[in-house]
Amino acid sequence: MLIRRLAGFVGVCVAVWMMWETINPILRQISFGSDLATELLNPPVSLIRVVSTSLMILGGLLAMAALRGGAWLFTVGAVLFGLATALMAGSADYTLWRDEAILAPFLLVICGVLVFCHRK
Numbered sequence: 001m002l003i004r005r006l007a008g009f010v011g012v013c014v015a016v017w018m019m020w021e022t023i024n025p026i027l028r029q030i031s032f033g034s035d036l037a038t039e040l041l042n043p044p045v046s047l048i049r050v051v052s053t054s055l056m057i058l059g060g061l062l063a064m065a066a067l068r069g070g071a072w073l074f075t076v077g078a079v080l081f082g083l084a085t086a087l088m089a090g091s092a093d094y095t096l097w098r099d100e101a102i103l104a105p106f107l108l109v110i111c112g113v114l115v116f117c118h119r120k
Helices: 002-031 036-041 045-064 070-088 098-116
Strands: none
Touching (some): 002 045, 002 098, 036 045
16 A cells, blocks of 8 residues: 555656646746647647646545545546657657656556555
């Protein structure tokens, strides 16, 4: 049970960091005069990243509290995060998706720990 809570904590920490990495450029562009809809939907990867990291944060917190459904919620968020990584890999600039390519397999390992370790 301790390993599951630790995995949930690490997953939440990584998801919060990636949420900040997503929101910070969006807020910077909004401060320059752009609107929120344009920043979330152009490219649409930004919206996928916000949704996936939110799901991972919520799922990790539920897993830390040993509540039902936290592991699967984290897994859905991690799979969406991997999808966003695959979508960004098509871009020419690798600096845009370098962090995601490193973290996506790590997040899937955390999913495995959360799904296959028993709650109690």
